[in-house]
Amino acid sequence: MKSFSIQESKRNMKNSSPKYIEISKAIIAKIEAGELLPGDKVPSENELINMYKISNTTARKSLLEVELQGWANRIKGKGTFVLNRSEDKHLTRILGSFHAIKESFSDNLVKEGFTPKNVTLEKTIIDSGISININGKNYIIEGNVLKIRRLRYADELLLKDETRYVSMALCPKMNMMELNQAFLKIYEDKYHLKLDSVQRTLSTTVTYPEEENNYFENNLPLSVFILDSAVICENQKVVEIEHSLYRGDKYKFSIHTKPQLISEKK
Known part of the structure; x- marks a missing residue:
């Protein structure tokens, strides 16, 4: 899995939005920047809990939000993976x-x-x-x-x-x-x-x-x-x-x- 800059993501988080929204935005930003590529595994619930000191519910909602926004796909028993969103599907x-x-x-x-x-x-x-x-x-x-x-x-x-x-x-x-x-x-x-x-x-x-x-x-x-x-x-x-x-x-x-x-x- 690609390296995930925790401190940078924390600095970019705003208090005006729910925490799970800001965490999901941080993950999506990594995808848009090419730090997480199609097929790469997104940080798991446990990894997000350790990174941000959040609850299971917040971690789960963060990953669900990334999935609902069309950036990732959850595979049961394996994790959440970045989708291929390129226009030509290369x-x-x-x-x-x-x-x-x-x-x-x-x-x-x-x-x-x-x-x-x-x-x-x-x-x-x-x-x-x-x-x-x-x-x-x-x-x-x-x-x-x-x-x-x-x-x-x-x-x-x-x-x-x-x-x-x-x-x-x-x-x-x-x-x-x-x-x-x-x-x-x-x-x-x-x-x-x-x-x-x-x-x-x-x-x-x-x-x-x-x-x-x-x-x-x-x-x-x-x-x-x-x-x-x-x-x-x-x-x-x-x-x-x-x-x-x-x-x-x-x-x-x-x-x-x-x-x-x-x-x-x-």
Whole structure:
């Protein structure tokens, strides 16, 4: 969750309005300033109680006011999350953040106020292995590979044509599982794999209406992002290879770089 300046918010509060109104305005101000982004979690009731020394009722009314004003969406058992209010409904995703990669595609959409839908086109086992070249290096999964191709929708609009290849040697019987959570969490929680890194490249292309296997239903040429990636374990074995297409008129990608990575390149 993004940092929340308590003192600044307190200074801006006016005594003329009910406290829950002023707290809700402080939260909304953080959203408008970009300090809380679509999908980010808003401070919880307990956090607001500790910040402002208020009652449960005031904290609850503060969050409800933010929701009623159309800035956030409460998800039972998870919290209150900032809605996507951009006019063009662009989705911004972070590249380079391991935490962001581990979040579920569908859960992220729900947090931003969309209704997700997944359509599985293919779920088969291929026995010839798979390889991909990323940044000039070949990444290989040998033996049996689970191929999963899914169409990922938000409010009935196709956003992502996703194809993943998973090592059956590292993830046996994954073909029999319900794949309702982020794959990286499945690798860690179900198969107890220790993940080392995710290598990714992002490129662009244009897809045309008449192209075979084009599911975007575009009437005009459409720009798409191509995301190729390989998930590598600590023993340097490749557990997953991905080749996915993202709708170019609905996505923005943000680059996340740690200071130590910059130092290493100098």
